[in-house]
Amino acid sequence: MIATTPRGFKDVLPEEARVREQLNKKITAAIDLWGYDPIETPTLEVLDVLERGSKLDSTAFRLFDGDNKLLVMRPDVTLPIARMVASRLGNEDKKLRFRYNLRVFRDSESAKSHSREFTQIGIERIGAKGPAADAETIIVFVESLLASGLEDFKIEICNVEVLKKLLEACDASEEFNDAVLTAYHESNYVKLDEVLDAASLDAEISACIRELIRIHGGREAISRCRELLSGYVREQVFDELDKTYEIIEECGYAEYVGIDFSLLSSFDYYTGLIMEAYAPGFAKSIGGGGRYDNLLEVFGKKAPAAGFAFSLERLMHALSVQDNLALEPKAEEFIDQDDPEAFKKAMEAHKKGITTTIGGAR
Amino acid sequence: MAQVNVKRKPLRIGVPKGSLYPDSLDILEAAGLPIQNLRDPGRQLIFREDGYEFIILRPTDVPTFVANGGADCAMCGEDSIIEANMEVVEMVDLKYGGCRFVVAEPAEAALTIDDSYSRLGVMKVATKYPRITKAYYDSIGTQVEIVQLHGNIELAPLCQMADRIVDITATGTTLRENNLRIVDDVMNSTARFIANPASVRIDDRIRNLAIKLSEVVASKENA
Numbered sequence: 026m027i028a029t030t031p032r033g034f035k036d037v038l039p040e041e042a043r044v045r046e047q048l049n050k051k052i053t054a055a056i057d058l059w060g061y062d063p064i065e066t067p068t069l070e071v072l073d074v075l076e077r078g079s080k081l082d083s084t085a086f087r088l089f090d091g092d093n094k095l096l097v098m099r100p101d102v103t104l105p106i107a108r109m110v111a112s113r114l115g116n117e118d119k120k121l122r123f124r125y126n127l128r129v130f131r132d133s134e135s136a137k138s139h140s141r142e143f144t145q146i147g148i149e150r151i152g153a154k155g156p157a158a159d160a161e162t163i164i165v166f167v168e169s170l171l172a173s174g175l176e177d178f179k180i181e182i183c184n185v186e187v188l189k190k191l192l193e194a195c196d197a198s199e200e201f202n203d204a205v206l207t208a209y210h211e212s213n214y215v216k217l218d219e220v221l222d223a224a225s226l227d228a229e230i231s232a233c234i235r236e237l238i239r240i241h242g243g244r245e246a247i248s249r250c251r252e253l254l255s256g257y258v259r260e261q262v263f264d265e266l267d268k269t270y271e272i273i274e275e276c277g278y279a280e281y282v283g284i285d286f287s288l289l290s291s292f293d294y295y296t297g298l299i300m301e302a303y304a305p306g307f308a309k310s311i312g313g314g315g316r317y318d319n320l321l322e323v324f325g326k327k328a329p330a331a332g333f334a335f336s337l338e339r340l341m342h343a344l345s346v347q348d349n350l351a352l353e354p355k356a357e358e359f360i361d362q363d364d365p366e367a368f369k370k371a372m373e374a375h376k377k378g379i380t381t382t383i384g385g386a387r
Numbered sequence: 388m389a390q391v392n393v394k395r396k397p398l399r400i401g402v403p404k405g406s407l408y409p410d411s412l413d414i415l416e417a418a419g420l421p422i423q424n425l426r427d428p429g430r431q432l433i434f435r436e437d438g439y440e441f442i443i444l445r446p447t448d449v450p451t452f453v454a455n456g457g458a459d460c461a462m463c464g465e466d467s468i469i470e471a472n473m474e475v476v477e478m479v480d481l482k483y484g485g486c487r488f489v490v491a492e493p494a495e496a497a498l499t500i501d502d503s504y505s506r507l508g509v510m511k512v513a514t515k516y517p518r519i520t521k522a523y524y525d526s527i528g529t530q531v532e533i534v535q536l537h538g539n540i541e542l543a544p545l546c547q548m549a550d551r552i553v554d555i556t557a558t559g560t561t562l563r564e565n566n567l568r569i570v571d572d573v574m575n576s577t578a579r580f581i582a583n584p585a586s587v588r589i590d591d592r593i594r595n596l597a598i599k600l601s602e603v604v605a606s607k608e609n610a
Contacts, residue, residue, distance in 0.1 A: 181588050212476040212584060241594070285588060303585040305396075308456030309474065310585065 033085070033132070033141030044352055045144075045337060048173050048344075049126060052146055055172035059165050061124035061148050066105035068128070072097040077323045078104045079294045085132035085141045098130040103294075103317065103332055106149045111324030120152035126337075140338065147314065147334025154318060154329035156268035159298045160276075162314065163269070166333045167278045170302065173340055174349040178304035178311075181241070181285035184266050185295050185315070187250065188237065188286070190258040195230055209238060209289040233257060238287045244270045246284035269298070294320045302335060306346025311339040355380060397439050398592050401453060401461030403446040406557075407578050410483040411462040418599040450475055453583050460582040460593050466555060468579060470516050476587050478597040479580040482604050486555045488519060488573035493544050494566050500550045504529075513543030514553040523553065523573045541565040 030036065037045065053063075069088075072095045075081060086098040099105055102125055110121065126146050133139075148165055150158060163180060170178055188209065192202050201224055208217035217238060221231050233254055240250050247270060251263040266284075273282050288299055299315035312335020321328045344350040358374055358381045360367045367383050374381040402411050402425065415422045421436040425443070428434070434441040444452055449463040450471035464484055468477065490512075492500060504510050513534040514520045524531045534549050536542075541561060543549040553573060556562055562569065580600050587593045 179589050212587075215477045215480045215579060218480070239594075241588070283588070301588075303588045305585075305589055306456075308454065308583055308585055 031141075033139060035140070035142075040352065044341065044350060047353055048337065048341070049146070051172045051174075052169045053124070053126070055168045056124045056148060056165055059122070059161070059168075061122040061150075061165075064106065064109075064123040064125050065127065066099065066102060066109055066125075068098060069096045070099050070105055070108070071095070074108060074324075075099075075104045078107060078320050083131050083133050085130040099127075100131050101129055102127050102145055102147060102334060103149060103314075103320075106332075107317070107320045107330065108324045110149075110151055110328070110330075111321045111326035114326075120150075122148065122150050124148045125334075143339075144337035145312075145334045146337055147312075147332055149330060149332035151321070151330040152328050154297075154316070154331075156265050156272060158329075158331060159265070159269045159316060160272035162298070162316075162331045162333060163273060163282060163300060164276055164278060166300065166302065166312075166314070166335075167273075167281050169335070170281075170304075170340070173344065175304060175340065175344055175347065176349065177347055178281060178302055178343070179283050180281055180300050180302045181283045181288055182266075182269075182298060182300040183284060183286045183288050184262055184297055185289070185299050186262050186297055187254065187258050188234075188289070190262070191230070191234055191237065191254065194257045195226060195234075197224060197226065205234060206289065209287065212238075212287055214238060230257065241283060241285040241287070243279065243283060244274065246286075250284075250286060266298075298331060300333065304340075304343035304347070307339055307343040309339070311335050311343055357382070359384065361385075397435065398590065398596075399440040399442060399457075399459045401442050401444045401449050401458035401463070403449050403462055403464070403467075404443050405446050407446060407462060407464060407484045408443075410481075410578065414462070414481060414483070414600060414603055417603045418596065420596075447471070450581070453581050456583055456585065458583070459586040459590060460580065460596065462578055463581050465576040465579050466516065466519065468581060469576075470518050472518060474584055475581040476584050477579050477581050478587075478593075479601045479604065481578040481580055481600065482608070484576075484578035486557045486576050488516070488523075488553065488555055488576060489562075489569045490523075490551055490553055490571040490573060491544075491562050491567040491569050492551045494568045503550070510551065511549040512551050512553055513540050513549035515540060516553060516555075519573065520553040541567060 072087060075097060081097065081100055084097050084100045088096050090096055106123060126144065129143050129145050130141055131143065132141050150162060163182060166180055192205060204220040205217065208220055218235060221235055236253055240246050244267065247263055247267050273279055288301055294317045295315040296318045297316035301310040301313040304311055312333060314333025316331040318329040321330060341350060356379050358379055360370050360381060360383050362383050362385055364370065371381045371383055402408065412422050412425055420439060422441065424434050425441055428443060432443050442458060446464055447467050449461045450468055450473045452458040453461050453475045454473035462481065466488065468475065508530060510529060510531045511534060512520055512531045513536055515536060517533045517535050520533055534543060540552045540554045543552055544567065545565065555576065559569065580597055582593045
């Protein structure tokens, strides 16, 4: 009988491991240029503590330790970093830039046969807000994907404030708000229309909620949204989003960034900018992120923050379909072990940076 | 917009075979798509037309194809979408293919079923749709054991394998012919236009098609 791995876990054999290593190196170098420091958090966290930040419903593993604490294998890295910054770096009001490359563990009922272990590459920037901070997050995201060799992709962005403010203006029941949020979250236009048809709502605001999910495009989509929602959402939200987009345009990355107000993340801690990255060749989002200005406060320190993360495995699928997943060639030499100077020769070659192996006659 | 690579690829549209097939072709044609060759498909499963690739799918497999990127978008019964519970963007209610999800039981059985439920504490229900069935019985607080079948659901209560069935019906004829009567409505279902969440954000043609389809639906309703 073949000894199998647990469901949703896999081995990484040398060729794949080398591709992963090469990608990691290129992506890390790109992020590092923006001044982000590496960071690691533990594989296990206390569930209660993380759940202060967000409800966690797709965790793959929960277990009790000897102290009777309910632990969880981290389902994301943003929450642990927020916890760490708030508790470990509490009193220093520093501006922090972190990058990470860590495994996360997730499970979902609808994807029983899929992976439960993912490699997340991402950044978190703490202590900064405003269009420049938002733009930097998006630009580092774009450059990470470009550095990996991905040529065709789109990072869709929007601001969750817009829908939140619109719902506040409705002044409707919590049930109605939940139904609208669920429809947005499931990208279910039909359900959204049904919810709005059933509610006794001011016709104008109802039309706004109906229309918002359909607004997408480039920078002009921001103006369209501003026009549609004037009176419901304060101008500043659109000014900032527009300024963010302007910086992206100036950097020459407008072709990679789109506006899409149908986005709604499954993590409920986002407060402003949110983003999702899509690439032809992969059927789901390959990563995402956003701004979470209230998250650190629940762990004990108030500070604005934003970040993104993407799955290395999903990126590799997209690269493979786009024919950009190649192993870089490497010079290799072989020395027969019977050669009396085998080790000396190998060490000479190593000094020149040439991979050299010693072994029996081939 | 970084859509150069996508534009080269034809848009792949899933069309469910079976009862939704003729109406799906009609609405695609009304939206201006070249579907003539699909009218008499024979055994062919893929049709390549100018800028489009149509694939003919088993109705219950449509969400799987769309969620996993096998098709960019598709026509699909709401029942299949709910049963599959996958990540797809539900864009337009196409209004055709209407059917009811009902609970049915043998015409003379009501008393015995209630009796046995109160003694056994569990009811056996046969269905092709375990997910919808479970959600329905959870919502009314009845504990059930679900027997999943792939067709001829009516047989299950007639063979004493289940007390009741949950199935779709358009007219109720099959149920009556098998001496089953409807005891409750679970939900109504119509055909939907669905899309892959990544494709819809990368490829504008899907949103444009969705707009055209909703215009066709609206003009039919007003006609």
